[in-house]
Amino acid sequence: SAVISQKPSRDICQRGTSLTIQCQVDSQVTMMFWYRQQPGQSLTLIATANQGSEATYESGFVIDKFPISRPNLTFSTLTVSNMSPEDSSIYLCSVRTSGRGETQYFGPGTRLLVL
Amino acid sequence: GQQVMQIPQYQHVQEGEDFTTYCNSSTTLSNIQWYKQRPGGHPVFLIQLVKSGEVKKQKRLTFQFGEAKKNSSLHITATQTTDVGTYFCARGSNYKLTFGKGTLLTVNP
Numbered sequence: 001s002a003v004i005s006q007k008p009s010r011d012i013c014q015r016g017t018s019l020t021i022q023c024q025v026d027s028q029v030t031m032m033f034w035y036r037q038q039p040g041q042s043l044t045l046i047a048t049a050n051q052g053s054e055a056t057y058e059s060g061f062v063i064d065k066f067p068i069s070r071p072n073l074t075f076s077t078l079t080v081s082n083m084s085p086e087d088s089s090i091y092l093c094s095v096r097t098s099g100r101g102e103t104q105y106f107g108p109g110t111r112l113l114v115l
Numbered sequence: 116g117q118q119v120m121q122i123p124q125y126q127h128v129q130e131g132e133d134f135t136t137y138c139n140s141s142t143t144l145s146n147i148q149w150y151k152q153r154p155g156g157h158p159v160f161l162i163q164l165v166k167s168g169e170v171k172k173q174k175r176l177t178f179q180f181g182e183a184k185k186n187s188s189l190h191i192t193a194t195q196t197t198d199v200g201t202y203f204c205a206r207g208s209n210y211k212l213t214f215g216k217g218t219l220l221t222v223n224p
Contacts, residue, residue: 033211043212045213048210048211096210106158107157109157
């Protein structure tokens with residue numbers, strides 16, 4: 001199993017500012033992802049955080065807006081840059097564990113409100 | 116990635132009634148995963164189905180994967196108030212997940 005923590009758990013930010021979200025996993029994992037869940041909606045994959053190299057972004061998401069770091073196998077950050085009210089969402093870190101029975105785990109999420 | 120269509124969007128049942136949510140894809144799925152998200156919580160992995168025609172059970176929950184691997188279902192027998200939440204299916208491809216829109220289940224005690 002994997003236990004994931006995220007900081008901050010929630011924040012209220014002013015438009016035009018940036019927020020960095022941290023994700024810490026209690027074990028080394030190869031696969032690490034960032035998802036967004038807009039209010040009352042489903043989850044959308046933002047990017048795959050790659051250790052030691054640039055993140056891989058999904059269609060509609062760019063590095064300038066959502067820079068990601070992954071310095072090691074247990075930690076990653078997602079920055080939401082130059083925020084607008086449309087960025088108000090829950091941002092979730094997720095990891096996939098391998099071995100007997102692959103399982104995907106989600107962190108508790110960071111609830112972001114942009115005013 | 117390719118979308119997965121999930122129905123119904125909402126389902127309200129009396130406690131003790133059964134519940135089913137369906138997930139459909141226009142293309143063959145390599146695997147399908149199911150998640151539960153309690154109100155205010157984060158998605159929790161329930162199960163992954165890989166084989167054509169696969170049926171798996173977890174207590175009152177029964178998961179099925181269609182023979183053509185284009186559809187899946189989650190059935191809950193005799194719902195309880197603890198079953199409340201949104202149930203998502205998600206197609207897996209190269210370790211990336213594409214989620215359905217989810218089915219919000221509410222249970223009247």
